[in-house]
Amino acid sequence: xxxxxxxxxxxxxxxxxxxxxxxxxxxxxxxxxxxxxxxxxxxxxxxxxxxxxxxxxxxxxxxxxxxxxxxxxxxxxxxxxxxxxxxxxxxxxxxxxxxxxxxxxxxxxxxxxxxxxxxxxxxxxxxxxxxxxxxxxxxxxxxxxxxxxxxxxxxxxxxxxxxxxxxxxxxxxxxxxxxxxxxxxxxxxxxxxxxxxxxxxxxxxxxxxxxxxxxxxxxxxxxxxxxxxxxxxxxxxxxxxxxxxxxxxxxxxxxxxxxxxxxxxxxxxxxxx
Amino acid sequence: xxxxxxxxxxxxxxxxxxxxxxxxxxxxxxxxxxxxxxxxxxxxxxxxxxxxxxxxxxxxxxxxxxxxxxxxxxxxxxxxxxxxxxxxxxxxxxxxxxxxxxxxxxxxxxxxxxxxxxxxxxxxxxxxxxxxxxxxxxxxxxxxxxxxxxxxxxxxxxxxxxxxxxxxxxxxxxxxxxxxxxxxxxxxxxxxxxxxxxxxxxxxxxxxxxxxxxxxxxxxxxxxxxxxxxxxxxxxxxxxxxxxxxxxxxxxxxxxxxxxxxxxxxxxxxxxxxxxxxxxxxxxxxxxxxxxxxxxxxxxxxxxxxxxxxxxxxxxxxxxxxxxxxxxxxxxxxxxxxxxxxxxxxxxxxxxxxxxxxxxxxxxxxxxxxxxxxxxxxxxxxxxxxxxxxxxxxxxxxxxxxxxxxxxxxxxxxxxxxxxxxxxxxxxxxxxxxxxxx
Numbered sequence: 001x002x003x004x005x006x007x008x009x010x011x012x013x014x015x016x017x018x019x020x021x022x023x024x025x026x027x028x029x030x031x032x033x034x035x036x037x038x039x040x041x042x043x044x045x046x047x048x049x050x051x052x053x054x055x056x057x058x059x060x061x062x063x064x065x066x067x068x069x070x071x072x073x074x075x076x077x078x079x080x081x082x083x084x085x086x087x088x089x090x091x092x093x094x095x096x097x098x099x100x101x102x103x104x105x106x107x108x109x110x111x112x113x114x115x116x117x118x119x120x121x122x123x124x125x126x127x128x129x130x131x132x133x134x135x136x137x138x139x140x141x142x143x144x145x146x147x148x149x150x151x152x153x154x155x156x157x158x159x160x161x162x163x164x165x166x167x168x169x170x171x172x173x174x175x176x177x178x179x180x181x182x183x184x185x186x187x188x189x190x191x192x193x194x195x196x197x198x199x200x201x202x203x204x205x206x207x208x209x210x211x212x213x214x215x216x217x218x219x220x221x222x223x224x225x226x227x228x229x230x231x232x233x234x235x236x237x238x239x240x241x242x243x244x245x246x247x248x249x250x251x252x253x254x255x256x257x258x259x260x261x262x263x264x265x266x267x268x269x270x271x272x273x
Numbered sequence: 274x275x276x277x278x279x280x281x282x283x284x285x286x287x288x289x290x291x292x293x294x295x296x297x298x299x300x301x302x303x304x305x306x307x308x309x310x311x312x313x314x315x316x317x318x319x320x321x322x323x324x325x326x327x328x329x330x331x332x333x334x335x336x337x338x339x340x341x342x343x344x345x346x347x348x349x350x351x352x353x354x355x356x357x358x359x360x361x362x363x364x365x366x367x368x369x370x371x372x373x374x375x376x377x378x379x380x381x382x383x384x385x386x387x388x389x390x391x392x393x394x395x396x397x398x399x400x401x402x403x404x405x406x407x408x409x410x411x412x413x414x415x416x417x418x419x420x421x422x423x424x425x426x427x428x429x430x431x432x433x434x435x436x437x438x439x440x441x442x443x444x445x446x447x448x449x450x451x452x453x454x455x456x457x458x459x460x461x462x463x464x465x466x467x468x469x470x471x472x473x474x475x476x477x478x479x480x481x482x483x484x485x486x487x488x489x490x491x492x493x494x495x496x497x498x499x500x501x502x503x504x505x506x507x508x509x510x511x512x513x514x515x516x517x518x519x520x521x522x523x524x525x526x527x528x529x530x531x532x533x534x535x536x537x538x539x540x541x542x543x544x545x546x547x548x549x550x551x552x553x554x555x556x557x558x559x560x561x562x563x564x565x566x567x568x569x570x571x572x573x574x575x576x577x578x579x580x581x582x583x584x585x586x587x588x589x590x591x592x593x594x595x596x597x598x599x600x601x602x603x604x605x606x607x608x609x610x611x612x613x614x615x616x617x618x619x620x621x622x623x624x625x626x627x628x629x630x631x632x633x634x635x636x637x638x639x640x641x642x643x644x645x646x647x648x649x650x651x652x653x654x655x656x657x658x659x660x661x662x663x664x665x666x667x668x669x670x671x672x673x674x675x676x677x678x679x680x681x682x683x684x685x686x687x688x689x690x691x692x693x694x695x696x697x698x699x700x701x702x703x704x705x706x707x708x709x710x711x
Contacts (some may be wrong), residue, residue, distance in 0.1 A: 017626055098449040164612075164618065177620075179619065222619065227649055
């Protein structure tokens with residue numbers, strides 16, 4: 001039988017439920033469709049504990065439905081960072097997982113900063129969102145520097161912020177689930193990803209959630225965030241498709257009835273009118 | 274009047290009252306605990322043959338039931354908490370039915386199923402002589418927040434155990450707890466034979482701390498290893514098997530699947546530790562053969578002449594095992610996902626499960642509060658969903674009506690299962706929860 005977690009081409013890659021085993025392989029010219037879009041999921045083994053691989057799965061599936069070909073790269077600590085990158089994803093992890101990626105993140109920091117400055121779309125959830133900020137300050141007061149791509153600072157907390165979330169964003173209502181102990185503050189002039197309609201958000205006090213700089217999005221929302229919020233997914237795909245092909249995004253009509261109903265129900269449950 | 278006697282009387286009264294209402298099992302325990310905080314220690318003071326706690330993420334209820342069956346087959350009287358009410362108050366509640374008024378339980382052994390946090394609360398009141406630590410997987414992160422934390426809870430229980438622990442050889446979150454037990458406390462293991470080691474990834478969580486110096490243990494003569502012969506038949510080997518080594522089986526369980534076989538292996542290794550020389554492999558095998566699946570763990574209801582299986586799913590490891598176990602015989606399928614506290618409020622975990630095995634047959638109905646999220650998840654795995662009906666009873670009606678003349682299966686989270694089972698119990702012949710026909 002096949003063992004989840006093993007693929008012949010890239011033995012260290014983790015199993016992404018639902019993804020075909022060859023999704024890390026660049027397709028032949030005649031199968032590429034409107035173009036090959038290269039996704040990189042950062043540290044899938046260490047930093048995707050709350051179903052965040054589902055974001056990568058949803059993007060790859062939608063890229064196919066839009067008539068393009070996804071190439072899904074998994075970046076592991078110590079491995080070479082891919083040459084061609086159109087879209088970067090990261091998820092949440094346990095403290096032990098964050099410790100395991102720190103050194104490697106320092107190694108690829110300049111590359112990530114260059115890609116971000118150049119307009120590459122990125123979606124960083126929870127732990128990776130924190131690491132994309134200026135710093136994480138532990139409960140004991142120790143300052144752990146981040147990449148500084150997003151102007152946010154996170155303070156470790158004894159209390160966790162846990163529960164379902166509804167946001168108002170430029171993509172309309174966005175629903176998800178937060179589970180974080182860090183309390184994040186935006187720097188002056190840093191735009192949030194959304195405004196909290198229900199839930200805690202960055203810190204439980206200022207109604208902001210996540211951060212956005214250029215095409216880099218940070219958020220605490222699991223769920224995972226993309227399947228139930230396809231407008232956000234397609235915005236990321238559109239940006240990536242333009243970078244991959246040099247042409248405007250050519251989307252196909254999608255059937256998002258389940259996603260819209262799932263999201264709408266959460267909004268109605270959680271937002272008090 | 275003695276304080277404990279007052280506690281027993283008050284608790285028994287509350288138990289009778291809550292039974293009349295058909296209500297929950299924890300309230301009477303709460304009453305007794307309030308009247309006498311030392312209740313548990315006092316009640317268990319005369320239990321001399323061992324006080325064992327079974328804990329871990331998956332398989333507690335099944336393993337406890339199997340272990341109790343094996344011990345009773347050896348003539349031991351065993352107190353247990355059979356309702357799956359695995360909090361300390363649930364333990365006290367089930368005790369109240371068996372207690373004489375002076376408040377001391379008459380039993381050779383106590384085998385208690387407790388979730389990880391309540392296992393520690395129990396240990397604060399009564400130090401267990403033995404502990405069986407099954408596994409650590411992601412489950413209800415709302416309650417325990419992180420896997421590492423859960424592993425710490427288990428380690429802390431092991432530290433407080435006075436005589437012997439049984440650990441999962443193949444789960445490094447658990448096997449590394451060997452270094453945490455006190456001097457003189459015996460450590461035995463259960464695990465799988467090398468012939469099926471390739472199936473472990475489907476069963477358990479990834480340990481990301483793989484760069485430390487931990488060297489996994491090697492099975493010794495007292496450690497039980499599961500060796501399946503085919504989909505149903507298996508043996509539990511000690512010391513590599515062979516004549517005189519105490520092999521249990523070959524045998525078949527009533528409950529299907531690899532997870533149940535591993536539970537039986539854990540129960541067997543633990544019974545052997547508790548019983549010592551009195552352990553009889555033949556008695557153990559016949560007891561395991563007779564164990565019926567606990568409520569909700571592959572329970573089969575006869576619906577108008579066709580079997581309807583109820584399968585509880587609560588985390589990625591469990592759902593993956595359930596799909597693997599039942600996937601070889603595809604039937605009409607319903608999936609019901611709620612997100613109440615007891616289900617786990619975060620449904621993200623559904624994206625850590627692969628549903629490809631359902632693709633050929635499709636899914637007839639998705640239901641529950643998060644029925645549309647489940648349909649969306651299936652859509653991403655190209656599994657066709659015929660219908661979404663969030664309300665459970667109408668969903669069940671639609672499911673039964675659409676597939677009247679064939680076997681059916683419902684995968685459901687905890688509160689969805691409780692609700693569905695209530696509906697089914699009103700229509701068909703089902704044992705009451707907690708009072709299973711045995």
